Amino acid sequence: MNHLVLAVEAWMKALESYTMSLSEDSIWLPFFGILNQVPQEVWLAVSMFLSASMILGMIIAPIAGFSTFVERRVAGRIQARIGCNRVGPEGLLQFLVDGVKLMSKEDHIPQGADRFLFKLAPYFLILGAFMSFACLPFGKYIVVSNINVGILYLLAVSSLVVIGILLAGWSSNNKWSLLGAMRSAAQIVSYEVPLGMSLMIPVMLVGSLSLAHLNRYQAEGFSSWLIFAAGPFTFIAFFVYFISALAEVNRTPFDLPEAESELVSGYNTEYSGIRWGLFFVAEYANMFLIGGIATTAFLGGWQKSVANIPFLVFSLFFIFFALLKIVFYGPAFVQSLGRKKGVLFALAHTKVRSFSKPLVLVLLFLSVLSSVGLHVLSDFWLVSFFVFISKSYFFVFIIMWIRWTLPRYRVDQMMDLCWKRFTPLMFVCVMGTALWMLWSQR
Amino acid sequence: MIKAVTHWFYGFWTGIKATSIGMWTTGKHFFRQPVTIEYPEIQVESMLPERYRGILHVDMDICISCRVCEKACPIACIVIDDVRGEKSSVMSKITGKPTPKIKYPTRFDIDIAKCMYCGLCVEPCPTGAIYHTRRFEGTVSNVSELTYRFVSQEDLTLADQMSKELEENERKKAEEKKKKELEKAKSESTNL
Amino acid sequence: MSSIQIQHFDDEMEINMGPQHPSTHGVLRFRTLTDGELVRKAIPEIGYLHRSIEKIAEMVEYHGFMPYTDRVDYVAAMTANHGYALSVEKLLSTEVPKRAQYLRMIADELCRIASHLISVGTFPMDLGAVTPFVYALREREKINDLIESLCGARLTYNYVRIGGVSFDMPDGFAQRVSAFLDQFEPLMNEFDDLISSNNIFIDRLGGLCPISKELAIAYGLVGPNLRASGMEWDLRKHLPYAAYDEVDFDIPVGDGRCGQIGDCFDRYWVRIAEIRESVKILRQCLVQIPEGEIQAKVPKTIKPPMGQSYAAVEAARGEMGYFVISDASKNAYRVKIRTGSFSAMSIIESQSKGLMIADLVALIASLDVVAPEVDR
Structure with a gap:
């Protein structure tokens, strides 16, 4: 049982006793009488639902939304330009404005499309992306549902996206979307084989499918990380996991389903407004999921370790950068408001000067100091949460970097890669890990 | 067989090499200064070269209404009407010498929506009256505002005045000529 | 429909x-x-994208048609101007001064680099990598700035005149071009590295749609497409115009380095090599350019004698030829423009059998077809 659930349960108990005290002499007696009869399990379920919603609503959805902004910024810097920096301080409010814009667009469903399936398709994708976060341990006592078949649940639930993509492509009444959906279905289903096998390796080493056990196994610092547990085999398994997961979420170099130059967005083509926004957010949530599973299964999860420090520096640097920009943005924003053209105008036309090099170096130094400090305090549960988020977000950043570097594979080459290269490689790795385990037990 | 196996392994090596070279090249750009010029905040017009072919402007003081620009324009977006007037002179910007002006424009319209900014009207102008400015922000909300009319009220009054003067002078000359002829005829008749 | x-x-x-x-x-x-x-x-x-440019030539004077030739291929407008000027000068039998010829050459080569940058930039973008496009455009912006200081416009130059060029080099132009070339070469190598060493590109392009020499000649392909198929033919070397015989450069020919001769990778590689050759030509031109006039004496309203002439230049996409028939009036009787992209468009149908859709996109991109040249 974790703290969140305990806390919510306590509130529920308090509410229950209050309502019981009220039910003694009140005209609301019938209503509260019913509340009395509700069994314990229901309160448990409600509290779990609330804690899941908190994690999803307050952590994952903002991260997924914020990733859209980070993607545009990273793309800009790689392409020798600034990137998105207009709305809010350094463009940080862009994803909120994007959300509002998408929600205000016309809900256009193409003429010959199957209306019910067309509307249903994005929800499968969102389900597949968000349900997986239920078993992921975010920190020391922070997991929504500590099931003991975590990896199996993850693999099963993330396969829901195939149905969503096929529905989207087929019901759009558009040959291009159909092509994209077909390609995508083939790709995702094929790449689940190396993905599953590469996740089997940590499972073999730890002896349990539960993600909490995976975390506990890696508790002794850097050397106990699962990526080093069986020599080269787990190392290779990590990279194969990463690449197969890229294929699972349709990111370059495997983004043929959304190949912009050929298929005008593939299965996304006919979607507009918030339906398209859901596809988009599901993709970024999936990216964060890849990062999360990669850290839990291979890189030590939320456990305290000296090797966490680079990741912490990476995220703290940008957090301090953003905070400083916000601090400088405040007075400039108020000044823009003084031009009396409205809040939106002020948001879009306020710009803070870029920081000088010495200031950037000072920020870097501060972030190194604070991450060492955080590492020392790693026993606090909030710090472990932050460690997990930093590590996962580092992988999100790497995924974005790869997207803006590499071209995409053709369908048959991608299938070649999966069946002729990764699957035999994973067979070799699984056998190698098994042999390693046997040899090291001698 | 051995060749196939080594080729299989070599494939991984090329993949890793390609990805790392690519990521190194793009990664270097994180640390380079971006080349973006943030337009509304930075005044771009002053960064443009002198020869930039922006929106046209006509100095009506120097225009001698020779109509060379009207003829040279391939799209016929310049329309000029003029009247003949008393001779004056304007200082040409090109030669630096005074140029005679006998025609006074009463209408000089350039449709800058049609204009393709090719510069074929600027080249033959003898005084340098028509020239390209460096202005490129010409957006207006009504397309009829995009027909620039360069003849101002003063120019119209000047043209009017000069043409009246010319008429006067010509009338006077005609009268004098008549007088002279009459006198000549008289003297001839007296001689006879 | x-x-x-x-x-x-x-x-x-x-x-x-x-x-x-x-x-x-x-x-x-x-x-x-x-x-x-x-x-x-x-x-x-x-x-x-048909805009009746050839018909407009019959209604506009010879001088006034020059801006329209810009629009025939707006990606590489300078060479289009040059071709028309050469054709009309042939009709009038005018002698273009040496300095004007060198200036035309400098402008042509700058334009060729800019056009090839777009070509090799959009090519990876069609295959999925967006970043090389932005790098190529960043360099093209610098070339645009240079040409802007030379003639005043960034896309539709209207720089060449019948009998010469319109403006002389501004002050410091030669130094700016040299500085640009100095910083351009390492960036070009970086760009090439990003693509040529990437095995995804090589897998997708090597051996894709090889066009043999005979097939290329049969379809009338010209320019880098023809040279990639193994045929060594460049108008600048074999039928030289405008002082090209006074500068020293090589002609890159495709040699099947990542597959077969004449495949998509060869067509890409030939363009990269041509950019490097253009840099060589530019450096020599800047040193060798003589003093002199920039425009021959040509009447304001041209009325050439009755007759016809054909002159071709080696534009970025191949031979761009202007066939001008004059009937001794101030408008031309007929102007026919022969462009390289039209032939390249025609070969796509025969080569597309058996390809996948992704390959079809790669083929169209490698042949460097631009719509304004096809439709005029």
């Missing part, structure tokens, strides 16, 4: 790569008959 009736077989899908498409080659339309992903036939339909 088209004039061509196509008989469909049972399992064939007709996919329309319509005039609006994210592949940035302009408005071209391909009706592809496919069996799933495999293309059986790709029927091109052109005319979406």
Whole structure:
């Protein structure tokens, strides 16, 4: 049982006793009488639902939304330009404005499309992306549902996206979307084989499918990380996991389903407004999921370790950068408001000067100091949460970097890669890990 | 067989090499200064070269209404009407010498929506009256505002005045000529 | 809704790569008959960008037609200007001063680099990598700035005049061009590295659609497409105009380095090599340029004698020829423009059988078809 659930349960108990005290002499007696009869399990379920919603609503959805902004910024810097920096301080409010814009667009469903399936398709994708976060341990006592078949649940639930993509492509009444959906279905289903096998390796080493056990196994610092547990085999398994997961979420170099130059967005083509926004957010949530599973299964999860420090520096640097920009943005924003053209105008036309090099170096130094400090305090549960988020977000950043570097594979080459290269490689790795385990037990 | 196996392994090596070279090249750009010029905040017009072919402007003081620009324009977006007037002179910007002006424009319209900014009207102008400015922000909300009319009220009054003067002078000359002829005829008749 | 009736077989899908498409080659339309992903036939339909430029030539004077030639290929406008000027000068038998010829050469080569940058930039973008496009455009911006200081415009130059050029080099132009070339070469190598060493590109392009020498000549391909197929033919070397015989450069020919001769990778590689050759030519021109006049004496209203002339230049996409018939009046009787992209468009239908859709996009991009040249 974790703290969140305990806390919510306590509130529920308090509410229950209050309502019981009220039910003694009140005209609301019938209503509260019913509340009395509700069994314990229901309160448990409600509290779990609330804690899941908190994690999803307050952590994952903002991260997924914020990733859209980070993607545009990273793309800009790689392409020798600034990137998105207009709305809010350094463009940080862009994803909120994007959300509002998408929600205000016309809900256009193409003429010959199957209306019910067309509307249903994005929800499968969102389900597949968000349900997986239920078993992921975010920190020391922070997991929504500590099931003991975590990896199996993850693999099963993330396969829901195939149905969503096929529905989207087929019901759009558009040959291009159909092509994209077909390609995508083939790709995702094929790449689940190396993905599953590469996740089997940590499972073999730890002896349990539960993600909490995976975390506990890696508790002794850097050397106990699962990526080093069986020599080269787990190392290779990590990279194969990463690449197969890229294929699972349709990111370059495997983004043929959304190949912009050929298929005008593939299965996304006919979607507009918030339906398209859901596809988009599901993709970024999936990216964060890849990062999360990669850290839990291979890189030590939320456990305290000296090797966490680079990741912490990476995220703290940008957090301090953003905070400083916000601090400088405040007075400039108020000044823009003084031009009396409205809040939106002020948001879009306020710009803070870029920081000088010495200031950037000072920020870097501060972030190194604070991450060492955080590492020392790693026993606090909030710090472990932050460690997990930093590590996962580092992988999100790497995924974005790869997207803006590499071209995409053709369908048959991608299938070649999966069946002729990764699957035999994973067979070799699984056998190698098994042999390693046997040899090291001698 | 051995060749196939080594080729299989070599494939991984090329993949890793390609990805790392690519990521190194793009990664270097994180640390380079971006080349973006943030337009509304930075005044771009002053960064443009002198020869930039922006929106046209006509100095009506120097225009001698020779109509060379009207003829040279391939799209016929310049329309000029003029009247003949008393001779004056304007200082040409090109030669630096005074140029005679006998025609006074009463209408000089350039449709800058049609204009393709090719510069074929600027080249033959003898005084340098028509020239390209460096202005490129010409957006207006009504397309009829995009027909620039360069003849101002003063120019119209000047043209009017000069043409009246010319008429006067010509009338006077005609009268004098008549007088002279009459006198000549008289003297001839007296001689006879 | 088209004039061509196509008989469909049972399992064939007709996919329309319509005039609006994210592949940035302009408005071209391909009706592809496919069996799933495999293309059986790709029927091109052109005319979406037809602007009657050749007809306009009959209504505008000879001098006034120059800006219209810019629009025939707005990506490489300088060479288009040059070709028209050469053709009319042939009719008038004017002698262009040496300095003007060198200036035309400098402008041509700068323009060729800019056009090839767009070509090698959009090529990876069609394959999925967006970043090389932005790098190529960043360099093209610098070239645009240079040409802007030379003639005043960034896309539709109207720089060449019949009998010479319109402006002389501004102060410091030669130094600026040298500085640009110095910083351009390492960036070009970086760009090439990003693509040529990437095995995804090599896998996708090597051996894709090899066009043999005989087939290329039969279809009338010109320019880098022809040279990639192994044929050594460059108008600048074999039929030199404008002082090209006074500078020293090589002609890159495709040699099947990543597959077969004449495949898509060769066409890409030939363009990169041509950029390097253009840099060489530019450096020599800046040193060798003589003093002198920039425009020969040509009347304001040209009335050439009755006759016809054909002159061609080696534009970025191949031979761009202008056939001018004059009937001794101030407008031309007929101007016919022969462009390289038109022939390249025609070869796509025959080569597209058996390709996948992704390959079809790669083929169109490697042939460097631009819609304004096809439709005029």
